[in-house]
Amino acid sequence: MVPQLVFRDLTLGYERHPAIHHLDGMVERGALMAVVGPNGAGKSTLFKGIVGILSPLSGRVDRCGLDRRDIAYLPQVAEIDRTFPISVYDLVAMGLWRQTGLFAGIGTRERDRVHHALAAVGLTGFEKRPIGNLSGGQLQRVLFARLLLQDARLIVLDEPFNAIDTKTADDLFGLVRRWHGEGRTILAALHDIEMVRTSFPEVLLLAREAVARGTPADVLTPGNLQKARRMCEAFDDDAGECRVAAE
Numbered sequence: 001m002v003p004q005l006v007f008r009d010l011t012l013g014y015e016r017h018p019a020i021h022h023l024d025g026m027v028e029r030g031a032l033m034a035v036v037g038p039n040g041a042g043k044s045t046l047f048k049g050i051v052g053i054l055s056p057l058s059g060r061v062d063r064c065g066l067d068r069r070d071i072a073y074l075p076q077v078a079e080i081d082r083t084f085p086i087s088v089y090d091l092v093a094m095g096l097w098r099q100t101g102l103f104a105g106i107g108t109r110e111r112d113r114v115h116h117a118l119a120a121v122g123l124t125g126f127e128k129r130p131i132g133n134l135s136g137g138q139l140q141r142v143l144f145a146r147l148l149l150q151d152a153r154l155i156v157l158d159e160p161f162n163a164i165d166t167k168t169a170d171d172l173f174g175l176v177r178r179w180h181g182e183g184r185t186i187l188a189a190l191h192d193i194e195m196v197r198t199s200f201p202e203v204l205l206l207a208r209e210a211v212a213r214g215t216p217a218d219v220l221t222p223g224n225l226q227k228a229r230r231m232c233e234a235f236d237d238d239a240g241e242c243r244v245a246a247e
């Protein structure tokens, strides 16, 4: 088993208030892991810690030699500023920064790759559209096209299938399967428990700390899901750092 991520007594939070407490564990290289939990369980916070947007309050995330540029991150759609004046083509082309650098020009080969990525998500012809004119599902397709170009070893997807129709979710999950087949490590925060049961080999149930981890059949039991709900409801958002450790 080769680790891709190791959490060592990881505590993450905001303004010294922990949102994720004392997480230990490991994600294997090539894993396809769903992260589930009630609203406010800390899924997005964990992902921000993994990709390095949020520094730990204590403990650490070991990325096992991955460079930041080897990590692709799809934030929740709600976090994307759709008023930003950028076209579909330019947003997708941003996925090439890792290879081309920020200020290098884009040549014919790169242009072809952008067009191929857009074709792969079914958006040929949308190149000039401002992102503000897209539907939610179309924007999610654009963001997946950008991920395609990033060619990352670790792909972190925060609620990638929320508020999109079944066809779009199926199409985009096809890309996730493809990445998994290529040996990339994939983490996805999801609320669709049925999708996790049918499509993910591994799941982490979070409620500010790890409640359970393993196969969907072992983790997604009524007892564990109820426990996670109770733990989230009982959590004190104003708690100081290391409250748990001090108890």
Ligand SMILES: Nc1ncnc2c1ncn2[C@@H]1O[C@H](COP(=O)(O)OP(=O)(O)OP(=O)(O)O)[C@@H](O)[C@H]1O
Binding pocket: 014, 019, 037, 038, 039, 040, 041, 042, 043, 044, 045, 046, 237
């Ligand atoms: N920028 C922030 N500043 C302060 N607190 C935050 C911030 N972002 C999240 N939190 C808090 O951290 C806790 C965990 O939130 P997080 O967004 O990680 O949960 P989540 O599991 O992703 O929830 P959801 O399923 O609703 O997206 C919540 O109590 C939330 O209010």
